[in-house]
Amino acid sequence: MPIKNGKQYTDRIDQAKMEIWLSGEKVKGPLSAHPAFRGLISTQASLYDMQGSEAFKDAMTYASPATGDPVGLSFLRPVEKGDLERRRAMMTLWSGRHHGFLGRAPDYMNTTIMAFGAAAGLLEEHNPQYADNLRRYYEYCRDQDITLSHAFIVPHAGRLSTFMKTLEQPETARVIEKNKDGLVVSGAFLLATQGATAEEILIFPAPLPSFADVNPHAFAFAVPSDLPGIRFIARESFVAGDSPFDYPLSSRFEEMDMLVVFDRVLVPHDRVFLYGDENMAVSFIEQSRFHTHATHQVLCRNVAKTEFLLGTIEAIIQMLGLRTYPHVVEKAAEVIAALETLKALLTSSELQAKNDRWGTMLPAPGPLYTANFLYPKLYPRLIEIVQLLGASGLVMIPGERDFLSPVEADLNAHLKGIDTDARSKIGLFRLAWELSASSFAGRQTLYERFFFGDGGKVASRLYDNYGDKEKCRERVNNFVSGPGRDA
Amino acid sequence: MPIKNGKQYTDRIDQAKMEIWLSGEKVKGPLSAHPAFRGLISTQASLYDMQGSEAFKDAMTYASPATGDPVGLSFLRPVEKGDLERRRAMMTLWSGRHHGFLGRAPDYMNTTIMAFGAAAGLLEEHNPQYADNLRRYYEYCRDQDITLSHAFIVPHAGRLSTFMKTLEQPETARVIEKNKDGLVVSGAFLLATQGATAEEILIFPAPLPSFADVNPHAFAFAVPSDLPGIRFIARESFVAGDSPFDYPLSSRFEEMDMLVVFDRVLVPHDRVFLYGDENMAVSFIEQSRFHTHATHQVLCRNVAKTEFLLGTIEAIIQMLGLRTYPHVVEKAAEVIAALETLKALLTSSELQAKNDRWGTMLPAPGPLYTANFLYPKLYPRLIEIVQLLGASGLVMIPGERDFLSPVEADLNAHLKGIDTDARSKIGLFRLAWELSASSFAGRQTLYERFFFGDGGKVASRLYDNYGDKEKCRERVNNFVSGPGRDA
Amino acid sequence: MPIKNGKQYTDRIDQAKMEIWLSGEKVKGPLSAHPAFRGLISTQASLYDMQGSEAFKDAMTYASPATGDPVGLSFLRPVEKGDLERRRAMMTLWSGRHHGFLGRAPDYMNTTIMAFGAAAGLLEEHNPQYADNLRRYYEYCRDQDITLSHAFIVPHAGRLSTFMKTLEQPETARVIEKNKDGLVVSGAFLLATQGATAEEILIFPAPLPSFADVNPHAFAFAVPSDLPGIRFIARESFVAGDSPFDYPLSSRFEEMDMLVVFDRVLVPHDRVFLYGDENMAVSFIEQSRFHTHATHQVLCRNVAKTEFLLGTIEAIIQMLGLRTYPHVVEKAAEVIAALETLKALLTSSELQAKNDRWGTMLPAPGPLYTANFLYPKLYPRLIEIVQLLGASGLVMIPGERDFLSPVEADLNAHLKGIDTDARSKIGLFRLAWELSASSFAGRQTLYERFFFGDGGKVASRLYDNYGDKEKCRERVNNFVSGPGRDA
């Protein structure tokens, strides 16, 4: 089966029997009709429709090496630089549709499973069967166009320093039993973004330590999201309403985050990728260069989002006639500089890409980890700029129903813009408000701040992987200790 | 009639016949039962109840010079430094109740009308009758414990540079007619925070220029909020729900902001304070030292809010065991430093207070305008710190109904804290979320950013009013041009 | 003997036989004639002259409890709030003379030895003789008007993590021997600012750990700076020249920093304050509230320095006519806000002062540690503002000799200001350059950044000593767990 379209995606989600809890109630009926999910599902469906459309299918698909069918290009394992460019073109098309607001658009997990699959060889010494499972799972996802979610974090009461206490607690996620049918797993995992709107879920926690020979906390696997014993517990929904005028973003792009509880779930043996070896778990994440491949996708998304922010800011500047204020130009220039920086880092990572030992073309990590380091600081600042330019315009936000009521005339008279009617002006400001000051905005900011871990982790990843710092140090050491007049 | 209590406040609001539009519908029934207003009204009622309680009445009231009845202490015109301290003590009590989230708690407008009333003499040369009107209106508010709102801004399509276009437009606010009963006013005003939950409204726009001898855009007056022709158009409500567990802030402290439309409203002559003279309008705001007196109140509120932020941050640190992280201590120290700075500026303004020409004790503007300058930068940073420490705990926020449902056991097992059960932990994190990442949070941040105008205006107010800069310059000039070895 | 005057100070320094090394040479001849020290000594002499002058002696001295002679007011042990105000007035007078550039003006060490002396009781259980030594040393300094320097840091190769290696090394500072005459000490100490321009030196290092019963690294004492075996090794001098026009700051205020080497120095028993007990060493620094008393002095200095910065910035604004630029006003407002913040923290610390268990009036640490936390960030920013406003005017800096040469006419024609001749303009810009971009400036910035330790240490000091954070946390906890509608 080749790429799916929007309807097929929607049908598969609606037909799955996932157990989802929201606001204390079990979700019933087709998910695509549920107020908390329908906007998101519709947006995702439109992404899948793009793949098969005449306009985009060449740019967005390639022939499966297994079946010859067209499959999604974000599954493509890059082996030459041109592949990275094709992947970028495809991911940019999707990002242009959701403007970067979907952190879990399908290409993110497609890329993830491609990266893992491409590095499956690392698992050979651990367990050749697991290596094979992983390769076949990648092919399955690719050829069936599976929509995946993932959860990589085990909830715990404190930070690292209190980890040891965590271990002793019965609820900590672990393999309870290994039997002839598979591994039996219990525990909970965070944060399954889009857990309910994906068909399968990949579980790969950073492993806790253990004194046992076979560490029950070290495992990786993927299963259908509706296996018996899996429960999704949703956070509060930030869909503020269905009206695209009132809620242009949350009505379309609210990805739900979830706690996934595994209650004695049987994971079949052929879906296990790793078990019992915490060192392997740590080193597989590191050596598969998951962060590198994933960031190549993430950066496409960040570029699209930053373009959307720039567009919003520029629209406000035009609407309010702010070009003459130097501090406004300074702020707009900041946004442009952020955008150009991200774009330059993206192409720089491709230009310096190199084949890894499996022949996979790996984008250069330096520019990508730099983007990881910068974006959590840039994004909140750009949002702050929207607030500073939008100002009180972000507070006085009547909605669609107001324009359909007797006060319409008042709004038209008093809230219009320069050469713009009140409805258009308020439409722009409602967007700016949802973007910068709503609950949807708050969650997006938190999401970007912590996308790949807290600031310290991201800084260490950049620093520790940056080989050129040694060269620079050598140069300075030579300069200091070198002969007098020679620089 | 002396101070009112909570019930009296609620009754007066419920009995007023204000025309309020929300989401395209006219609000009906008692306002205190309306989901968008009941939490706020209940909080305000609790403030009024404090005034009359045994515990607080001495600290919160004084005898009216006119009636001898106890009246609210925030109406007190200070004439000695002790009065400023008493005022601060009273305002601190109210702020401690609403934790600084009410920007329009009654003491704000009480202080405003006191400041205007105390400086009514400035209007003598303009119009002795208006001066008298203003004095009597202050006494009326004080002795009847009137709850006031205000609106000082005229909406316009562009920024200053396009003002001239604005003037030509028919909808721009103006006095249409002066007749035997009063002035007839049409136009709209922004942002009437708490417009619907106050009895009267003070209108005093920054005047637009005019070529007419009597500038129709220059006026100031106060009227009951339910006069015929007054329409309040509310923005979207940010009350997310009634549950204090789920929405500890918005269920109590959501002040509504409104556009107030005047549609040929008759303002009685005895309620007019200023008309026709734009220079007087500008200079009255300046010379009445409105900003100085008001900031004394605002700073009490900012201190309470910052204490609440520090408490939240400290609770998170304890809950998650973060004391060992140097970057956490650095951030908490930032919050402490902000709090100590604000408190020090507040007492410094009192220590250096001086009587003005009317005998009113004026707190020193230097420290107060400094607080005005700093808080719009400090507050967003403090909120950012809540986000940075709360991290993913701010995202995984199930609610009260989840704890009353079958998933309670999962939540208890997987979301507990160090020495804390899941419900308490989630309760704290829901607070931190509403405080830092919700729509309520977004509006609070915008409110603090622009409380007394945009950054440039606030900076100019501080700079232009700061006499000591000349002394410092003299000292440096002497140093530069002075004799050789003498510093 | 009462307070000394400038000549007495200079004579004492000139007559001491200190061993000072500068640029590889032993300093010879009177120090007050040496280019690296004469400006500083002259400035310090002017401070001592102030004490005895008619204009200032009442404000700057008090009667010694021992002799009745007038002694320096910065030696006064405060026992009531008025004493703190008197101390502040005195320290402000001295700071106003050196504009805050002398980090080791005499009042700093006078305050230090007062704080230590006042808390000598802490040493009773350690060694009553040492407690007595300390008290008598304080009286000696006060009644003889001794100029002190100090060194609190032991140089080591790495940071804390490599301390243990340090211990094994023979050169690490320690008591080598205790004999009938005293302790024999060897080792080196950092950074003895003004080491060569003071009569005595107080040595009190943060103690290294030891396995010995009597820790040889834990000690505190004070000795004359010219004892046999003491060597001062100076860093490069930043006096750029003698001309007050060309180098208005470094010609007057360059305090020298030094490494002090002790080479088997005999410290007499009556000058020992602590020996052998590392816990006592740590807790004495803490419990004597040295940081609190010292910061009261430091803050007087920081206020004077910030006033000088504001004056310089305001002079530039006037000279170049920059008032019309909003970004300039914003920057100047930042400087004003810094100044007002520091002043408010200073008076706040006095207002909330309390007597400690010895009856000494202790300024409140909260506002003072806040100032410690803020100033290392504020100062570099203020210096940056000088750079941003001075711009290329800080680069084109001809000097006094240029104005005495044939190119004077060119300078007069092309470098004049608005209503100012070239010489005055260049004079101001040379000051701004020395203040913001010279080697003198660099050292001042480093000095303020690290005055009381690195950022982490200063943040911890503020955080750990701040009791009110618990109150704030309680308030929030009550708010979260309290009944529904009650805030």
Added chain:
Amino acid sequence: MPIKNGKQYTDRIDQAKMEIWLSGEKVKGPLSAHPAFRGLISTQASLYDMQGSEAFKDAMTYASPATGDPVGLSFLRPVEKGDLERRRAMMTLWSGRHHGFLGRAPDYMNTTIMAFGAAAGLLEEHNPQYADNLRRYYEYCRDQDITLSHAFIVPHAGRLSTFMKTLEQPETARVIEKNKDGLVVSGAFLLATQGATAEEILIFPAPLPSFADVNPHAFAFAVPSDLPGIRFIARESFVAGDSPFDYPLSSRFEEMDMLVVFDRVLVPHDRVFLYGDENMAVSFIEQSRFHTHATHQVLCRNVAKTEFLLGTIEAIIQMLGLRTYPHVVEKAAEVIAALETLKALLTSSELQAKNDRWGTMLPAPGPLYTANFLYPKLYPRLIEIVQLLGASGLVMIPGERDFLSPVEADLNAHLKGIDTDARSKIGLFRLAWELSASSFAGRQTLYERFFFGDGGKVASRLYDNYGDKEKCRERVNNFVSGPGRDA
């Protein structure tokens, strides 16, 4: 004549008869022996030597289209993308020699005159002779390997707002007379960096307005620096000494800045490029894309400088063993991120380069103006990081002579590093001090802050030239006004 070597460069400078004033005295004797210039001249000579060396000549030269001789590659007019890469490779080699400290290394002006020459066609309508002069001057510089300086700024008493006053003043730079031999020019120009160490000077001020038909303030020309009537007035020299151990930077890289006075200087007609037309003067700067071509060079230099900073910081981290401190890693990561950003912007500008109407390959301005916008903020922050990591190590800086004196043993014992002797450690810290806290450092920071104008000008250049902001705005406008469910 082909490229020159170091000796030829030195000889030409020594033989010129420039009138240079420094500290009130006319400079005499060969410049290459003068303490203020010899280090710089030696460094520049080493650059010229590189061009002809076997190792570099292929990468650094190309055949002159006129003579076939090898000429400097930074003179190459790029016509294809490969040319930009060759230019970058060449400029990177030179930058690697001076580590980015020479803002006026020869390639800067070589690039400038190339950019102007390539756009000479713009002058055809103004004056075909001038267009021809400019083209021939470019060829002359290229084929004779002329070392150029420039001055673009007319000193004036105030900022823009007081320009009009400036015009009336007799000393304002202007063409006094046009006669048969050329234009006679009087006035002064800022800041001729390296004015005294270049053979010729290009004068092209931003023109002041005039009511005259032929604006006497609008002109551009280049002349030998030793024409009669030209006087260079130097600022104070920041060469702190000749020792490369003590002053590793200023002993090699101190570029002098100068005021150039023209006192009735006769500019021959064939050296005039523009005269009398202020609009042409403004538009030539703009349309020649001078800023774009120049920034391509500047960015090569900024990359080298940032590498040097990273190397210094990494050397400090190693020397002090700071890797374990998270805040240190965070700061080092900031430096890496800055470096990767600059490198990415540089290659991005080449990737998106396009031919202009003259066929010249123009690097994309977006990434380059972004670098212009970022570097003035990045550089001071990187310098601050050096200060924060170097800390007190930057203060305790004995020098070479100390190591040759009796105190050597003390230094060796007490100032050594982890696995490093004291001399090596101090060597590194003296570098870090000169880099971050010396007068040399101060001038470098000022230089980078204002390289291409103040912040507002640089922001406007980025904003106004950035076409993509319109596209982004369109996208958002479509999103806001588009149909409901379509993103």
